[in-house]
Amino acid sequence: MTSILKVDQIQNAAGTAGLTIDSSGNVDVSNRFIGLYKSGNQSLTTDTYTKITGWTEDSSSGLTWDATNNKLIVDKSGSYLINFSLQIYSSSNNLNDVRQVVYRNGTEFFGTYAMIVSGGGTSDPFDLRHSHTTITNIFNFEEDDELELYVLAQGSGLFVYGGDGAHPRSTGFSALRVG
Secondary structure, eight states, X not given: OOOOOOOSEEEOTTOOEEEEEOTTOOEEEOOOEEEEEEOSOEEOOTTOOEEXXXXXXXXXXXXXXXXXXXXXXXXXXXXXXXXXXXEEEETTSOOOEEEEEEEETTEEEEEEEEEOOSSTTSSOTTOOOXXXXXXXXXXXXXXXXXXXXXXXXXXXXXXXXXXXXXXXXXXXXXXXXXX
């Protein structure tokens, strides 16, 4: 036996909307997410962890970026899909390595390390100018956890590259609560 339940909205007992179905059958689930992109370029000092600042919020629902302190404060515990995409630029064409890190509550929580060429960048046969690294995974966070984005690179004339007219939004961060 099959049955059809005809509803437009499902709410909890307090009346808060949890799920809405429009006339085309599209389901709108209230979920927490945020999408950020780096505004402009940010200078880096070689071999020094630097907090990435100057983010622009592209879209969000339920998550808020603290633009003054450049951090995301988790308002609900759960599992979050995180994507952190980083573009580094060296005007001297001697980019050596890149480390991108997410700190949780002031301590390194996860990251990646891209060794481009060994030897400290003094003898770089690649003359590397741009590097792009990305971290994507699901992580568990607790309410009030604070996430901050850091980078370390080796070379000279280093920048976190925010993009230009031809390559906008080259560095970005997003979080989506999935459970």
